[in-house]
Amino acid sequence: MSKINTVIGFAMLSGCMASCSILEKASVHGLTSDVYIMRNKGDVPIDVYLDVTNEQIDFYRYFLGKPQKPCIFTIPLNAGNSTSFREVVVEKQGLDVDITSILLKYRPSVNVSPAQLNTDLNVAVYAGWRRDLFRINTSIDPLGKRYPRIRNLGYDFGIFAGPGTTAVSPFSTGNVRSDEYEGMVFQAGIAGFVESSVASFGVSIGYDHLLSPDRSVWIYRNKPWVGFIVGIALR
Numbered sequence: 001m002s003k004i005n006t007v008i009g010f011a012m013l014s015g016c017m018a019s020c021s022i023l024e025k026a027s028v029h030g031l032t033s034d035v036y037i038m039r040n041k042g043d044v045p046i047d048v049y050l051d052v053t054n055e056q057i058d059f060y061r062y063f064l065g066k067p068q069k070p071c072i073f074t075i076p077l078n079a080g081n082s083t084s085f086r087e088v089v090v091e092k093q094g095l096d097v098d099i100t101s102i103l104l105k106y107r108p109s110v111n112v113s114p115a116q117l118n119t120d121l122n123v124a125v126y127a128g129w130r131r132d133l134f135r136i137n138t139s140i141d142p143l144g145k146r147y148p149r150i151r152n153l154g155y156d157f158g159i160f161a162g163p164g165t166t167a168v169s170p171f172s173t174g175n176v177r178s179d180e181y182e183g184m185v186f187q188a189g190i191a192g193f194v195e196s197s198v199a200s201f202g203v204s205i206g207y208d209h210l211l212s213p214d215r216s217v218w219i220y221r222n223k224p225w226v227g228f229i230v231g232i233a234l235r
Contacts, residue, residue, distance in 0.1 A: 031090075050090065057075045078147075158190070191229050
């Protein structure tokens with residue numbers, strides 16, 4: 001069993017490493033070309049399509065499922081060449097899909113056993129509903145040059161599920177098991193994130209289902225844990 005768990009653990013790690021090439025091509029949580037709701041102060045919210053390039057952001061009204069030409073206005077992104085403009089606020093909502101890992105799991109005390117803080121290997125797929133708010137305004141550097149500044153705040157809530165490992169030992173089995181090995185678990189639960197442009201950080205609550213025969217004597221069977229979760233955007 002220990003050898004099998006080790007092989008599976010390496011497979012999980014290899015899968016994470018292999019996914020790096022996918023993540024490089026995946027859309028991130030930053031400001032990208034897409035449909036948004038523009039919510040400027042004092043104005044009626046409208047649907048807009050943003051065409052985002054390295055040089056500028058073009059704003060188009062979005063109506064009947066397509067951008068309407070010509071563009072409403074353009075914000076240049078070249079430092080020092082930007083003109084002053086009123087703050088623009090755009091919002092985007094939608095499905096968020098991440099690859100996640102619970103870095104820390106806090107397991108409350110069970111019977112006479114003290115609480116535990118675990119850092120076992122685990123990965124999971126997360127899906128939730130996300131809301132992003134982008135504020136675009138101008139700043140002035142010490143030389144008096146104007147440049148655009150984009151600030152983003154995102155948050156979402158959803159569910160996750162995936163494989164992981166945990167130590168099965170005399171401690172975690174109430175001394176029923178005399179030796180120790182790394183057991184495979186299936187983890188699932190709910191999570192909430194506060195997010196930056198690429199990485200996501202949040203709190204999760206979940207359960208682990210031990211896949212080895214020792215699950216009947218595992219003291220954490222059907223016991224919830226609280227964790228610190230991080231994620232990388234896939235969508």
